[in-house]
Amino acid sequence: MNTAIILDHLRTHGAPLTLSRSGVVTWDDAEFHRAAHAADPEGYVLTALVPGVHPGQRARVLLQTLLSSRADLPEPTRAILDKATRALLFGLPPADVITVLLTVRRRRANHKHVTRAIATFVLDHPDAELLIAARRPALRDCLEHALGKNTARACLRQILDGTIDSPELHRKLLRFTANPARALERVRQLYAPGTHGVPVLTEPIAPLEPIREREPIVTVTNRGDIAATLVHLYRGGPAGELGPALAGYVADTVRGLPRLNGHIALVLDTSESMRGYGDREWALLSQAEALRLTLAEVCTQLTVIEVGAAQTSATDLAGGVLDALEVGVVPLNSTALGSPDLVVVVTDGYENQLPGDLARVAATLPSIGISTPIVLCQALFTGSDDRTLRDPAPALPHTAFWHQDDFAPLLPWLFARTPGGADWIRTATHRYLDARPEGATR
Known part of the structure; x- marks a missing residue:
């Protein structure tokens, strides 16, 4: 699919991705995303990282990337998809990510990369304690989908029993986290008694685009x-x-x-x-x-x-x-x-x-x-x-x-219309991912 068409759609189609209580996903452009992913999985997810893309479209790209199998993809492509997925997990508003993960659960997608993505978000998010307080049942359901309900609860029993050094616990849970000690505590919190309903965080922990500070009054000399x-x-x-x-x-x-x-x-x-x-x-x-x-x-x-x-x-x-x-x-x-x-x-x-x-x-x-x-x-x-x-x-x-800040989304929008634009966007986003910190800490 033409890169310019994909980018134009991701920039302009701003309807939010929603999941009703009955499990109905509001995804009016699902076929467009399926076709774009099928044509070029790597180019598709990298385009979502281009400045100026609507957050609702980035959530859709994350969802399509998680739902799709990677069985036939080469290892270098899988590695890029993993890095881009992590960037989206921590670069989108947490509420949007939780909606995506719940949708994946509803669709019963059980790929290995889905397990890694859910475990990474639930166990390694720097503000997981606040997210758990706000959306405890949702995050618990997501983790049980990723690990398997029986497996997740078996891990909880081992944690509560104090057998945290067992190879089985590492194989089933701790290998998915960068901080095992913190992950153990978050599993306890997921299953601890208590109410939920605290307002969920609205700001991403590692924004995909810098937050621009603008002067309250625009003049000819404060536009870059x-x-x-x-x-x-x-x-x-x-x-x-x-x-x-x-x-x-x-x-x-x-x-x-x-x-x-x-x-x-x-x-x-x-x-x-x-x-x-x-x-x-x-x-x-x-x-x-x-x-x-x-x-x-x-x-x-x-x-x-x-x-x-x-x-x-x-x-x-x-x-x-x-x-x-x-x-x-x-x-x-x-x-x-x-x-x-x-x-x-x-x-x-x-x-x-x-x-x-x-x-x-x-x-x-x-x-x-x-x-x-x-x-x-x-x-x-x-x-x-x-x-x-x-x-x-x-x-x-x-x-x-x-403003000069507008050049960041403007350049890829222009170049996508040239024969070399797809390669330019791919190279630029590869460099962006390489420069982005691997950990999502404040």
């Missing part, structure tokens, strides 16, 4: 370090000091990211409206330029076509797209020739030369044999800007960005 530095440069600040700082901020942004083996054409709106005025002067243009600098570091070939002639003429987005599609354009950082794999239009949405022309051109290109994907990226001042009257091509795939 790259854009802020550019604003100071545009205002006439000392280039000798700001230039090296700018290069350093760009390097920090792309650190750890792989290079995309492909050719991106960037149609960059530099019109007067992108410059802005008053308190918002340079806000949009600096953010668009920050994206260009980032793409230049990550892409092997980047062509930039400016429209709007640096704030002096009308915005001709359609003309820029046609220029980008011309065969033989020389990329700025390469001597190679060729058509782009993707055309990215970056604009504030105002098309003041032949309004609607971009939409008409985009609709006509496939009929004359041009299949190069074209996407629209809209620069905003804040994430709450009204874009109702600023959509020059509603039929094109589109997204918006206003």
